[in-house]
Amino acid sequence: MISKGSPAPPTVRIAAGQGFWGDWLEAPYRQVTGGPIDYLMLDYLAEVTMSILQKQKSRDPTLGYAKDFVPLMERILPTLVERHIKVIANAGGVNPPACAEAVAAAARRLRLDGKVRIGVVTGDDLLGRLDGLVARGHELTNLDTGRPLRDVRDRVRSANAYLGAWPVVEALRQGADIVITGRVTDTGLTLAPMIHAFGWKRDDWDLLAAGTVAGHTIECGAQCSGGNCLVDWERIPDLANVGYPIVEAHADGTFDITKHPSTGGRISVPGVTEQLVYEMGNPAEYITPDCIADFTTIRLAPAGKDRVRVSGVRGKPATDKLKVSIAYFYGYKAVGTLVYAWPDAYKKAKAADGVLRQRLTALGLEFEAILTEFVGAGATHGVLALETADLDALPEVQLRIGVRSFDAAAVERFTREIAPLILNGPPSVTGFAGGRPKPEEIVAYWPALVDKRMVEPCVEIVEV
Amino acid sequence: MRKAAVRRLAGRAVGKGRAKRVRLLELAHARSGDKGDTANVGLIALKPEYYPLLVKQVTAARVARHFKGMITGTVERYELPNLMALNFLLHGALDGGGTISLKTDAQGKVLSTALLRLEIEIEVAQ
Numbered sequence: 095m096i097s098k099g100s101p102a103p104p105t106v107r108i109a110a111g112q113g114f115w116g117d118w119l120e121a122p123y124r125q126v127t128g129g130p131i132d133y134l135m136l137d138y139l140a141e142v143t144m145s146i147l148q149k150q151k152s153r154d155p156t157l158g159y160a161k162d163f164v165p166l167m168e169r170i171l172p173t174l175v176e177r178h179i180k181v182i183a184n185a186g187g188v189n190p191p192a193c194a195e196a197v198a199a200a201a202r203r204l205r206l207d208g209k210v211r212i213g214v215v216t217g218d219d220l221l222g223r224l225d226g227l228v229a230r231g232h233e234l235t236n237l238d239t240g241r242p243l244r245d246v247r248d249r250v251r252s253a254n255a256y257l258g259a260w261p262v263v264e265a266l267r268q269g270a271d272i273v274i275t276g277r278v279t280d281t282g283l284t285l286a287p288m289i290h291a292f293g294w295k296r297d298d299w300d301l302l303a304a305g306t307v308a309g310h311t312i313e314c315g316a317q318c319s320g321g322n323c324l325v326d327w328e329r330i331p332d333l334a335n336v337g338y339p340i341v342e343a344h345a346d347g348t349f350d351i352t353k354h355p356s357t358g359g360r361i362s363v364p365g366v367t368e369q370l371v372y373e374m375g376n377p378a379e380y381i382t383p384d385c386i387a388d389f390t391t392i393r394l395a396p397a398g399k400d401r402v403r404v405s406g407v408r409g410k411p412a413t414d415k416l417k418v419s420i421a422y423f424y425g426y427k428a429v430g431t432l433v434y435a436w437p438d439a440y441k442k443a444k445a446a447d448g449v450l451r452q453r454l455t456a457l458g459l460e461f462e463a464i465l466t467e468f469v470g471a472g473a474t475h476g477v478l479a480l481e482t483a484d485l486d487a488l489p490e491v492q493l494r495i496g497v498r499s500f501d502a503a504a505v506e507r508f509t510r511e512i513a514p515l516i517l518n519g520p521p522s523v524t525g526f527a528g529g530r531p532k533p534e535e536i537v538a539y540w541p542a543l544v545d546k547r548m549v550e551p552c553v554e555i556v557e558v
Numbered sequence: 559m560r561k562a563a564v565r566r567l568a569g570r571a572v573g574k575g576r577a578k579r580v581r582l583l584e585l586a587h588a589r590s591g592d593k594g595d596t597a598n599v600g601l602i603a604l605k606p607e608y609y610p611l612l613v614k615q616v617t618a619a620r621v622a623r624h625f626k627g628m629i630t631g632t633v634e635r636y637e638l639p640n641l642m643a644l645n646f647l648l649h650g651a652l653d654g655g656g657t658i659s660l661k662t663d664a665q666g667k668v669l670s671t672a673l674l675r676l677e678i679e680i681e682v683a684q
Contacts, residue, residue: 142657238594324670325587325604364587364602367641371600373591374645377638390638406640424658465653465660474663475672476628496660538658541594 113315128354145421158189213270258383262286281309303387303409304347318369320359332358430512433525575681588670597666
């Protein structure tokens with residue numbers, strides 16, 4: 095859209111279409127058809143997603159990306175071309191080239207040959223380089239526990255550095271209409287088109303921080319436009335047609351958060367504030383590959399119906415490290431549930447838990463953890479809820495018991511101990527329609543840091 | 559212990575007004591999320607005049623007492639006066655966190671409203 099030498103546009107509109115893989119399928123379609131936008135930003139990757147995709151790729155080398163992205167592109171590509179809307183998505187997972195090839199095939203099916211350039215950003219995948227990095231003294235120590243990676247090296251399933259906005263900027267500079275990346279930060283996906291459109295520099299720390307705040311605000315989709323919003327929640331209008339957020343960015347780093355007209359939800363200062371503090375650590379040091387943003391400098395102001403103006407953001411120089419997300423095998427778990435009804439629902443559920451645990455002990459099964467919760471009686475707020483609850487009056491309580499172990503057989507045996515309680519445990523029990531719980535593999539998350547100079551992002555263009 | 563604390567504070571005068579205990583639910587809203595085994599709770603004042611009350615009374619130590627038995631680690635607090643918000647990090651809140659956790663609320667999504675159960679004192683005119 096913006097070529098070198100042309101003046102920077104006054105406003106760039108970046109619309110969020112997915113807050114995670116599995117988010118509302120209608121949202122991206124509504125974003126491209128509901129009003130003017132310049133970019134559609136789609137965030138598909140959670141920490142656990144990369145290991146799932148790595149497993150798919152190991153079974154079939156043409157897989158390993160967010161498959162939903164391809165039918166979505168097939169649905170909206172004609173509109174994107176017609177309206178000159180660009181797409182930036184980290185849908186590439188652990189196989190961005192295969193994802194790009196699938197999208198290119200979709201474009202050809204739509205006879206859009208010659209009309210779509212796909213930018214592919216790779217270089218984040220470190221799985222094949224881990225031993226080399228460790229051998230060269232990069233310990234990849236767990237940021238939370240301080241343990242060295244060698245403790246779990248033989249169980250590692252995926253390892254990806256978080257790339258920032260700059261490789262996406264490079265893809266846009268090379269004329270990409272659709273940028274497909276691997277593990278690029280959520281915030282970088284939104285920051286990149288601002289850098290590209292406004293010509294921001296690598297040391298424009300305040301501007302980069304402003305774009306990062308914009309990215310943080312819309313990276314969870316509708317969570318800043320009325321979804322999961324606690325303040326005044328009952329009066330947030332028409333969530334059935336909730337409008338996903340749009341950033342209207344300016345070259346000076348100020349931006350508005352808004353949404354298309356005639357959509358549901360609400361964009362307000364309190365609602366945007368809820369999203370700003372979401373998944374927040376030290377607010378003065380929000381660290382990304384591109385900068386350190388200081389969230390204590392953000393100024394929010396109402397700027398009309400469903401519009402909040404953001405200004406004042408200050409930033410500091412980026413660090414010389416990148417975060418690395420490593421996924422490793424951590425045994426098995428299973429969760430079983432049964433529902434107990436009035437009278438004495440809570441007592442019955444507790445009694446059933448006692449019976450079940452006694453049986454597990456008698457079977458000699460060993461677990462790293464057994465956790466019992468009583469849904470409807472403090473499963474989420476614990477003792478804080480039970481202080482005021484009338485436990486005898488509860489109409490029903492769900493017994494929810496989970497186990498975790500490296501012993502797959504122990505977890506499997508546990509799954510067979512739930513159903514018998516219907517006939518041989520405490521009474522007034524129901525709710526076993528789902529059948530025997532399924533043991534699942536646990537893939538845990540190992541956060542680490544690596545020197546930036548060890549990671550070389552790569553940008554390629556696929557012509558359709 | 560909590561009941562004892564309530565008795566100690568009941569009826570105690572604060573400044574010139576009368577002390578009244580209110581739930582944070584009436585003074586603030588909140589959102590929570592996870593990072594590994596740590597949950598964060600962002601607590602946001604519903605009105606500007608409530609923010610100093612939150613800063614003064616909803617200390618890290620107070621929040622740690624509130625969640626006693628529910629978290630295994632410490633509590634850290636950060637201030638965002640520009641957003642009338644406090645950010646709390648609750649370490650060891652999620653049974654290992656993410657995929658390891660067996661909890662219903664493995665990502666700490668509703669620890670936000672659990673914090674809003676906390677009662678603090680406000681001063682009401684006589």
